[in-house]
Every structure is written in structure tokens, then in C-alpha cells.
Amino acid sequence: MSFRPDHELHQRRLSRNVGLGVTLVAFVVLVFALTVVKVTRGDPMQAFDHTVRPELLPAQTGGTQP
Amino acid sequence: MSDVQAYPDSGEAQFGDYVALLKPRVMSLVVFTALVGLLVAPVGVHPVVGFAAILFIALGAGASGALNMWWDADIDAVMKRTQSRPVPAGKVQAGEALGLGLALSGIAVVMLALTANLVAAGLLAFTIFFYAVVYSMWLKRLTPQNIVIGGAAGAFPPMIGWAVATGGVSLESALMFGLIFMWTPPHFWALALFMKEDYHKAGVPMLTVTHGRAETRRQILIYTVLLAPVSVWAALTSIGGPFTLATALVLNAIFLKGAYDIWKRPEAQAEGDKYAVEKRVFKFSLAYLFLHFAAFLVEALLKVYGLGGWA
Numbered sequence: 523m524s525f526r527p528d529h530e531l532h533q534r535r536l537s538r539n540v541g542l543g544v545t546l547v548a549f550v551v552l553v554f555a556l557t558v559v560k561v562t563r564g565d566p567m568q569a570f571d572h573t574v575r576p577e578l579l580p581a582q583t584g585g586t587q588p
Numbered sequence: 589m590s591d592v593q594a595y596p597d598s599g600e601a602q603f604g605d606y607v608a609l610l611k612p613r614v615m616s617l618v619v620f621t622a623l624v625g626l627l628v629a630p631v632g633v634h635p636v637v638g639f640a641a642i643l644f645i646a647l648g649a650g651a652s653g654a655l656n657m658w659w660d661a662d663i664d665a666v667m668k669r670t671q672s673r674p675v676p677a678g679k680v681q682a683g684e685a686l687g688l689g690l691a692l693s694g695i696a697v698v699m700l701a702l703t704a705n706l707v708a709a710g711l712l713a714f715t716i717f718f719y720a721v722v723y724s725m726w727l728k729r730l731t732p733q734n735i736v737i738g739g740a741a742g743a744f745p746p747m748i749g750w751a752v753a754t755g756g757v758s759l760e761s762a763l764m765f766g767l768i769f770m771w772t773p774p775h776f777w778a779l780a781l782f783m784k785e786d787y788h789k790a791g792v793p794m795l796t797v798t799h800g801r802a803e804t805r806r807q808i809l810i811y812t813v814l815l816a817p818v819s820v821w822a823a824l825t826s827i828g829g830p831f832t833l834a835t836a837l838v839l840n841a842i843f844l845k846g847a848y849d850i851w852k853r854p855e856a857q858a859e860g861d862k863y864a865v866e867k868r869v870f871k872f873s874l875a876y877l878f879l880h881f882a883a884f885l886v887e888a889l890l891k892v893y894g895l896g897g898w899a
Binding site for chain 1: 600601602603604606607634636637640643702703
């Protein structure tokens with residue numbers, strides 16, 4: 523089995539491809555960070571997890587939520 | 589011999605050429621003023637949201653820069669200052685600049701709407717439209733007041749930054765807009781006085797060409813005089829304080845003195861000392877804007893420690 527040498531196009535466009543790749547990865551990271559911030563709104567994320575947690579229940583049923 | 593050696597310099601556009609289309613130096617001013625607008629607002633934002641919002645404002649500004657380079661490629665090819673831009677230099681096709689500008693405009697506006705709010709996104713969209721269509725395509729080649737109109741596009745970023753935090757427009761953000769708007773004509777016309785060959789060759793109706801250099805000197809003084817009350821008024825609002833007011837008074841005094849010197853001297857004297865005064869005032873005008881916005885920022889920091897502001 524032999525590898526073919528890179529086409530010269532790959533060499534010519536290396537900086538463009540690497541630059542675009544880094545930009546896209548940075549964009550994904552940014553959107554993920556934004557999603558975490560928007561979903562949690564600064565609070566730790568909590569949801570129903572098959573166990574009773576008072577902090578998720580409304581106040582009149584013994585929880586702390588309004 | 590490999591294929592790579594056979595094509596030592598193919599002229600292929602590199603990543604940096606596409607970055608150059610976004611006018612990174614203009615972008616740095618946009619980032620700074622938008623950041624100040626965001627940080628001096630009375631409402632705080634999460635750091636990640638703030639960072640992303642500033643990034644998308646900068647991207648929108650860059651996109652309008654790319655659209656401007658697409659439209660103005662013919663002018664850029666004539667003027668010495670802009671000959672090495674990617675499109676006139678032949679590195680990037682004009683159509684690519686158009687495509688990049690349109691795509692990044694869409695991404696920046698949609699992402700700012702999702703990150704912050706619709707008011708900020710709407711202002712960004714209007715800024716891009718204003719710079720690319722109203723300024724570049726319509727008025728730049730039509731009227732010697734082009735600099736005044738183009739200045740409005742550059743004046744929006746702090747207003748957008750403020751809108752990211754507050755979701756609206758207020759007197760304070762309008763005054764930050766006014767500050768950059770009134771500052772742009774004397775800043776740019778001082779440059780035009782000592783870069784006269786360029787605009788003349790390109791046929792852009794710069795004030796120096798259409799109304800003469802004496803009139804340009806007079807206009808520099810007029811706009812600098814009009815700038816001072818806007819600056820002081822901004823310092824007297826909720827984003828200002830004693831520190832900002834003192835800074836504004838000093839900066840305006842120096843700028844007014846420079847504009848007066850430019851107005852007073854005849855053209856022959858300016859040519860004699862190779863436009864020393866004009867160059868000095870141009871350099872100072874850059875420091876003026878930077879220091880003025882830095883003063884707003886310092887005032888906001890002082891408020892955290894209970895020292896700044898008027899209250």
C-alpha cells in the first residue's frame with residue numbers, strides 16, 4: 523500500500539484550510555458556551571432525576587420554588 | 589522536485605488576505621468603543637454573552653469592510669494608501685469579497701440577535717447597510733460631505749454595545765454616537781490635508797478638492813467647536829462624572845487649539861513645514877477618541893468603588 527503525495531493544491535491552500543478549521547472550531551466552542559450560559563442563566567442546571575429534590579418543588583408543597 | 593517547489597508563489601489567497609478584507613485596524617476601534625458602550629451601561633451582562641456580542645459586532649463591522657472593498661476596488665487601485673488591499677492587489681476576487689461580506693453580515697446579525705437582543709441586532713444590520721449602501725455605494729462619490737455621513741456608520745458601535753446590555757437606546761448612547769460622529773470630520777479632513785494627491789487622483793469628491801483647502805481648514809474648526817459641547821454633555825450624564833468631565837475639558841482644549849492652528853495658517857506655510865501641524869492634530873485626534881472612551885470606562889470602574897459618577 524502506498525500513499526499518494528499531496529496534490530500541490532493542498533499545499534497552496536493549507537493556510538486557508540487550517541485558518542477556516544480553527545475559526546469553525548472556535549465558533550462551535552462559542553455557541554456551546556453561549557448555550558450553557560443561556561440555559562443555566564447563571565444557576566446550576568437541575569431537572570427531574572427520579573429522586574425528590576425539594577429545591578425543585580413549589581413552596582406550598584414543601585419546596586423552595588415560588 | 590516536488591510539486592510544491594514547482595509553484596513557489598502561486599498568488600493563491602491566504603487566510604490572512606481574507607482577514608485583511610475585514611479591515612482589522614478599523615475593527616479594533618469598533619471593538620473598543622462597543623466594549624465601552626457595553627461596560628458603562630447600567631445593566632450588567634454575563635461575561636460570555638458580552639464577549640460573544642462584541643465579537644459579533646466586530647464581525648458585522650468587518651463584513652461591511654469587505655463589502656466596501658468589493659464596491660471600491662476601482663478607487664482602491666488608484667490610491668497609494670489602499671493599493672495593497674487584497675482585491676486591487678489581485679489576491680482576492682471582487683466577487684469573493686462580496687460573498688464574504690454578505691455571508692458574514694448575515695451571520696453577525698443573526699448571532700447578535702440570538703446572543704443579545706433584537707434592538708442590538710437591528711442596529712448592527714442598519715450600521716452595515718448604512719456603511720455599505722448609503723456611504724460606500726451612494727454618497728461617497730457624490731458629495732464632499734461623504735466623511736460626515738461615513739462617520740455616522742463608525743459612530744454606531746458604542747450604541748450597539750449599550751443596546752446589548754440595556755435592550756434599548758438612551759441619551760447616553762446617543763451622546764456616545766454624537767461624540768464619534770462629530771469627531772470623524774476633523775479627524776479625517778486633517779488626514780486629507782496632508783494626503784492630498786491620493787483623493788485627487790481617485791476622483792473622490794473630498795472637501796479639499798471640491799471646496800479648496802482653506803474651506804477644509806474652516807470646516808475642521810467648525811466641527812471641532814461643535815464636538816466640544818457633545819463631549820462635555822456626555823461627561824455630565826450618568827456615564828460621566830468629575831473624572832470624565834476633567835478629561836473631556838483637557839482633551840477638547842487641546843483639540844480646539846490644534847483646529848485653530850490649522851484654520852489660522854496659510855497653505856504655503858503648511859507646505860513649508862510639510863504639514864507638521866496637520867499631522868500632529870491627526871495623531872492627537874486618534875488619542876482624543878481613545879482617551880475619551882477610556883475616561884468613560886475609568887469612571888465606571890470608579891463607581892464600583894463608590895468614587896466616580898455624579899450621584
